[in-house]
Amino acid sequence: MHIILFITFSTTMKPKKRTTIYDIAEKLNITASSVSRALNNSSHVNEETKKLVLKTAAELNYKRNILASNLRKGESKTIGIVVPRINQNIFSNVIAGIEETTYSKDYNLIICQSNESHEKEVKSINALINQHVDCIVISVAAEGNDYSHLQNVIDHGIKLIQFDRVADELETLKVLNDNHQASLEGITHMIEQGYKRIALLEGPQNLDIFRQRKQGYLEALKLHNLPVIDELIIENAWTKELGADATRKLLSLAEPPDAIFASTSDFSALGVLEVATSMGIKVPSELGILGYSNEPFTELTSPSITTIDQFSHYMGKTIANLYFQESENKESPVVPRTISVKPKLIIRASTSRRSYQ
Amino acid sequence: MHIILFITFSTTMKPKKRTTIYDIAEKLNITASSVSRALNNSSHVNEETKKLVLKTAAELNYKRNILASNLRKGESKTIGIVVPRINQNIFSNVIAGIEETTYSKDYNLIICQSNESHEKEVKSINALINQHVDCIVISVAAEGNDYSHLQNVIDHGIKLIQFDRVADELETLKVLNDNHQASLEGITHMIEQGYKRIALLEGPQNLDIFRQRKQGYLEALKLHNLPVIDELIIENAWTKELGADATRKLLSLAEPPDAIFASTSDFSALGVLEVATSMGIKVPSELGILGYSNEPFTELTSPSITTIDQFSHYMGKTIANLYFQESENKESPVVPRTISVKPKLIIRASTSRRSYQ
DNA sequence: TTTATAAATGCAATCGATTGCACATAATTT
DNA sequence: AAATTATGTGCAATCGATTGCATTTATAAA
Secondary structure, eight states, X not given: XXXXXXXXXXXXXXXXXXXXXXXXXXXXXSOHHHHHHHHXXXXXXXXXXXXXXXXXXXXXXXXXXXXXXXXXXXXXXXXXXXXXXXXXXHXXXXXXXXXXXXXXXXXXXXXXXXXXXXXXXXXXXXXXXHTTOSEEEEOOOSSOOOOHHHXXXXXXXXXXXXXXXXXXXXXXXXXXXXXXXXXXXXXXXXXXXXXXXXXEEXXXXXXXXXXXXXXXXXHHHHHTTOOOOGGGEESSOOSHHXXXXXXXXXXXXXXXXXXXXXXXXHHHHHHHHHHHHHTTOOTTTTOEEEOSSOOGGGGXXXXXOBEEEOOHHHHXXXXXXXXXXXXXXXXXXOOOEEEEEOOEEEOOGGGOHHHHO | OOEEEEEOOOOOOOOOOOOOHHHHHHHHTSOHHHHHHHHTTOTTSOHHHHHHHHHHHHHTTOOOOHHHHHHHHTOOOEEEEEESOTTSHHHHHHHHHHHHHHHTTTOEEEEEEOTTOHHHHHHHHHHHHHTTOSEEEEOOOSSOOOXXXXXXXXXXXXXXXXXXXXXTXXXXXXXXXXXXXXXXXXXXXXHHTTOOSEEEEOOOTTSHHHHHHHHHHHHHHXXXXXXXXXXXXXXXXXXXXXXXXXXXXXXXXXXXXXXXXXXXXXXXXXHHHHHHHHTTOXXXXXXXXXXXXXXXXXXXXXXXXXXXXXXXXXXXXXXXXXXXXXXXXXXXXXXXXXXXXXXXXXXXXXXXXXXXO
């Protein structure tokens, strides 16, 4: 990789002192109190003074020091978000959804990535507590099962909203997908398409969402009187590579599966597809594939991948609204509640055995 | 979409007052000064006291109030990032790159999306100035050509680093791709593959990067004595839909192109591919396609799309390092300079006419 | 033992904005 | 004209942490 460095030319430092309300006050021969009131549009200032202050503030390029303001007011108008990775479909959409709603209310978002590491998650949470954020929105990392850092958030009087991957034992606001239902519907669809030996790639079972998806899978089999075959259930296959490995293993069984449910993610499903394709196994006729999350790429692969949409953008908006609704009635106690969004099965080519061939 | 609401049970509010250094001081019968010094690991405290303070702080679950600290110290250990969209490959990678480097130094990132809107960009910048961030990293929105808000950043003594899409006239630190060179190489490759009528889908020409890509295209044609054909150059085709529209138009020409360079993005290239496929035109034999950005999906389409990788993760790390390097020597003036990263052509099936068929 | 030096701590001001309380002036009511 | 009520300002404390300067205490040197 080449790096080219152009030195253009130099300019002098500007250690410029920022204008404060005192500067404005001095210039107008009034006190800082009045300036503050004017800037906050208080009714206790003369209209004239208000205009004058606003005008002068603009002239002096005044910018309110939020640090000072927040310190005094004890709030920060900031929401912290901790997610495993910002570039996963569900997370970037949730963030975008939150942002849309909070933006209009002049809230800031501080976004942290845990990279699935528990240690980093804890560090991020602590940083956010230090920052005095008003609310923390989190989807927990796969790693770790000690949630005292989240309890700590509550103990600090900071609102906590969990989504998607939640620590079930904590009594907080939760916004979830109904993973069980989605999984059940997905598998039912596959059975209807004639698949009989459906393998499951499961995610870390310490996370509730993956347990639920497994339950949905098991229930669907049961409902249709299909046996649960242990060798068709593979643990922790939740990246593309692990999905590929699992697939190689499954397809080399004496009795290989005729379908694979990559319950962990579409990335895993992609691994399945790639291995199947490279082995010359036809999808969906010889092997059905079901993913999870409706990543954008699932409609681009050939064949396109059947998956489950989580309405993640909507979830984000729900989270933000929940926060604002909650902060309005400050007196009343927080009622821990769970909002469950029903995901939608997106049927594409990778499971459409009947209609395709 | 179904929403199910479970009311679990209620718990009481905890308006809990947070512990401050004064609480610790009181408990230990010393002053806040000493506590502060202990917590900051100053050499002017007794080792005993230091240990005692640290122990008590832990016991009382003390968390430093960063707002107060920052207010006093006049810094924020926060970097603001403004990008058009966080879920575009280059941006999420740059952010991840910045984060990796800043994380270890206990910096926070505040991430804003402009959604390509100039107004929102200005608002975000103002919010970041208010926040007293130490540095703002920006890739400007397509909309707008007035950059006084960025000048304002500098005037407030905040470091400004531009990347990818920059306002050229501002003398700031810049981290760029050599778009011209990348474009030149890409087109040269296409010419070598035998394409002769290469169309260009260009981006908003108020952005430097798109102008450069066009220049590279023109230069490549010139070098190989190919004519520049006006009707093969389409303006502002930079979403999937616009790319598709442009392609329909191009392919219905009396003399249609035999290749299309979607210089704006891979999304646009995807639109090209979809239209071509639906029209039964074979890629790459009848139509070559070159995209830009190396979005993950480009290797998943069939055929896979030739594109240009921008080393975005590396760019992010470069940006962060640049900032730290710059803040170390506070005395010396900021030298505006440009770091240009050379992108890499990723040759895939969509242009491989020679080797494929 | 006295003096010089170092180490540890306290005091008080500071960062910038906000806000309860007091006060003065103007407007309104009896 | 006197009494009452708005209205607009100022004063000063406050939010929590930091830090220069002063002071005390402990230690080393004379």
